[in-house]
Structures are given as structure tokens and as C-alpha cells.
Amino acid sequence: MTLISPACRDALQHWLETRSALAGQAGNTVAAYRGDVTDFIAFMTEHRGAPQGLGALARIGVPDMRAWMARMRADGAGARSLARKLSAVKSFYRWLAEREGFEPTAVLSTRAPKFQKKLPRPLAEDAARTMIDTIELQSQTPWVAARDVAVVTLLYGCGLRISEALALTGRDAPLPSTLRIRGKGGKERLVPVIPAARHAVDTYLRLCPWPQEATGPLFRGVRGGALNARSIQAVMARARMQLGLPSTATPHAMRHSFATHLLEAGGDLRAIQELLGHASLSTTQAYTAVNTAHLMDVYNRTHPKA
Template identity: 65%
Template sequence: MTAPALISPQARDALSGWLDHLRALDGAAEKTITAYARDVAGYLSFLARHRGGTEGLAALASVPLTDLRAWMAQERARGVGARSLARSLSAVKGFTAYLADRAGGSDATAVLSARGPKFRRKLPRPLSVEGAADMIDTAAAQAAEPWVAARDRAVIVLLYGCGLRISEALGLAAEAHPLPEVLRITGKGGKERLVPVLPVARGTVAEYARLCPFDLAPGTPLFRGQRGGPLNPRLIQSVMEKARMQLGLPATATPHAMRHSFATHLLSAGGDLRAIQELLGHASLSTTQAYTAVDAARLMEVYQSAHPRA
């Protein structure tokens, strides 16, 4: 991480120490680390300009609410959205708490108790059960070569049948085949979870492996591109894009929508929210709870279209 020149060496070292702490103890993903580094470095640069110079760690941990609000106002003025600013504030709070634990005589109450901007959370956009099945069949029909069709079907079935992220599906090594009844997946932040594998998913992967013209030796990727290298996620995105246009589905019918569909359909069938959280690998239950809003919205649509008094 390269911090702006306005930040004092002491603050730069503290920021580096906090980021190392997040990597080592919290298992934060590298993309999260990069975003947090950028957010906090920008905040520290603002404070240096706003307060007329660099300050010690105790002062940085005791920033008053007026200065924090001035930083937030600057961010909004330069076009930062409410969702992004809420993430930046979360990073600033985490860093401030880290400083307060290490800097004597500091009072971090103002920063730690500050409320972020309100924003409307985007709800997941799942496909219907029929739409998910149509997507799998239509996407697989795009390929001229049987092994490529089998590959595309296998990947999309893993997204929908196991709730995997596309990076998780394409990250499977060749030795994962034949798929076990329970698959150990390493997700965001290096967090591991166990995912049951349906017979249909095991079957589609086995069919792909049977037709694949490349040697699926241990230590090599399970899913391959046309030349034998690792499969680029963009190829699956492109296949699904063509399929959704043929099916008349919205632009939200992406690979990640198959994972959303997995969760929503489980919930609709009476699945336990905590169990779905574990299957998806969500760190927080609040993330999984977004699917309850989707389910309620769909229920209201059915009610309004079918109730005789609606």
C-alpha cells in the first residue's frame, strides 16, 4: 500500500499495522484490504489538510464529530455514493478502534458512534425455478463441441445446485473429480465451508470430465478453456448473456443470479436461514436476510395478482 505524502510516517505505519492485523486475525480478502487501505488513506489525507498538519496517533484516535462530518461532506461533494461512503466509514471506524487500543489518552467515542448515510440495499435478483432450469439447458446449447457444452452445463449447475460463486466453481482443482457428497469450499477471506453436492451436480461434472480432451491431472484446474488453460469466467458470463437474450430474461440473469436463485429457492421451500447462511458462506446473517425480503416481495406479487379482492 502506498499512502499519500500528507500522511505522517507514524500514521502510515499504524495503517500498515492495522491492515496486517486484518489479514492475519480477521482473514479479510485482499480486495477488501485494498479498498480499506484506500478509504483510510484518503481519510487521513483529508485530516492532514483540514487540520493544518500531521498529528500523533492519540489525536487521530480522538477526531471530533465535526471533523468526521466535514470528511463525509467532502466525500459526498465529490460524488461518492451513500453505499460507498458507508463502507469507507466502516473502515475508518475499524482503524480508529485499532488506534484507540494502542494510543493512550484517546477518546474515540465520536467516530465509533457516528452513523453512516442511509441507503437502500439492493435485493438479490433470482430466477424462477423454471427460469433457472431453462438457463442451464439454453446455455449448454450454445456450444458446438460436446465437451464445451458439458463443461458449461457443469459450471452453471454448480452455481445453482451448490450455491457456489463463479470464482469458487472455477477454482476447483482436477482432483475434486469425482465430486464427493460434501464439498469443502474455500470462499471469501479464506473461510471454509461444507457444501452438499446433489447427484445431478456430480453427474454433470462426471460427464464433462469424461468428454474433456485435456488431462485432468491433480494440481491442474478442473474446468478448462478451449486451449487447455484455466477457464476464464468471462466465457461463462458470455454464454449466459446469449442464453438470457434467447429466453427473454433480464440483464440481471448472470452467473451470480444462479447463486441467488439457489438461496431463494431453498428459503421458499422452508430452508432454515442459518443453514442457508452456512451454505452460502456469508460471514453475517444480515447478508443472508436479504433473501427473506425477496421471498416476501414475491409472495406479495402472487397475492396481488391472485387474490379476488386485490
């Protein structure tokens, strides 16, 4: 049995192209949307015993949605994963209903399962600094050690994602006082570069045996190609084991630490949102919860009546 009709396939492709062009969705996000909606339509084909053309999709009711969610649960999808899948399906249905002129209430009224949002897991300020010092000791090759320190210093000192740091090219060197970073969805932001980060990158460039090319990667692997994120993940894993830090002490945790420590120092939430490149302030507000949790922990441990 053909699980997806040609008309559905064409509609899905058109919707994905629209998302990519108008919403600026990243390639990985578009691929995830494609997989989630394709799986949904394939399930409906099996569930209802017939290929789901556009007309059949318009007639999907509440019992069908409940059956799909039950199957996802049975297949091991957690609450967070199921909420993401449902969000993709709803987004597709809003677009399809407007184009085809049908009422999508049954799909749009389906509630996502509740789940506890994970708070960012930053390092303490002294742990973040010690992490950078320890990373320098992980390689006996001076330029590699300097490279790893430079990357992690950018993550912590500028709040970059690891993908953003590794996307820098020779054209960005020497680092200016302000970097123009292209983040998720192609959104650009300006990020101040602290002296420690500029110094770390300058040290790496002075030691690096590979010539810097304007269009080539700023950070090189040991064979001269672009540095892979897994190399930084691995060096941080070794360093955190030496320091006795938890598995949450990852490259992304350095970005979390940047935001949390700025907030603790009195940084403005809107300004931190801009520095991180968050599309929504609600994403940045998670750091407020982290800060509150930290303060309560200190209070409980130190208050004389605790």
C-alpha cells in the first residue's frame, strides 16, 4: 500500500519550501518537520486502511488523533518528543487548511502532553574558568591545546553556540571588538568579543601550522580541514572527568554559563536575549529560573533558620 499519495507528497514539499523560504528554518529543522509529518500521514494511511489524499486528511477527527498519539506513546516517544511532532503536524495543517479550505479543528485542538522543561545547566563561575585552564592541558601539541582553549573561550566569553564558533573563517581574524554572527534560521546578531577571547584566538593563530585563508575555516583539525565539533566535545569530556564535573558540563553548557553569569552580575534580560540570538524572550527567561534556583539553594544552606 502506498502510504502517502502524490497529492499529499506535493503539498508537504510545498509547505516545507514555504517554511524554509519565509520562516528561515534551518535545514535540520525542515528535515525534522518532513519526518514528523510524513510519519503522521503514513500512520493515518495504516490506521484508516486507505491512502490519505488531501480530502481524507481534511476528514481526520479527534479519535484518529488519539489513536496516533497512543501509537507514538507505544512506540516509545516521550512527552517532549510527542509535543514536537504534534507541533509540526499542527503547523502543516494550519497551512493546508487555509490552502484547501477545510476546518482543521480536530487536529489543532489536540493538546500536547505536559512535560517538565529542562532548565539550562550552567557551570559555576570558578568551574567555568577551571574548565578552560584544564582544557589547555589535554593536548601535548601546543597549537592544538591553544585551539581548544580558543574555541571554549569563545563559547564562554561570547555566548556562542559551538556551530557558530566553528563557522568562523579566516576572514574573521584577527577578531574585531564585535563579531557579526549568523545563528539559527540565518538570524544575524552582533556579539562583543572580550579581550580574553581575542587573546586566545591570537595565540592559536600564532601557533597554528596551517595557513589562514579568508574563505577557509578559522579553526583547523589536525589534518588541516575544518575542526569537527566532536573534537571539542571529546576534550571537554576528558577535562570534566579530571575535574569531577557532571556529564552536563558540555560545550553548550559554556554558553549557558555565559548567560547565567551575566544575569547574576545584573545583566538586562533583553540584552542577554540579543547576545544569545534567542528569537523569543521566553527562551532567555529560563535563565531567570536558574538564577532563582541558585539563590534558593544558597539561602537554604546558609540561612540561620534553615
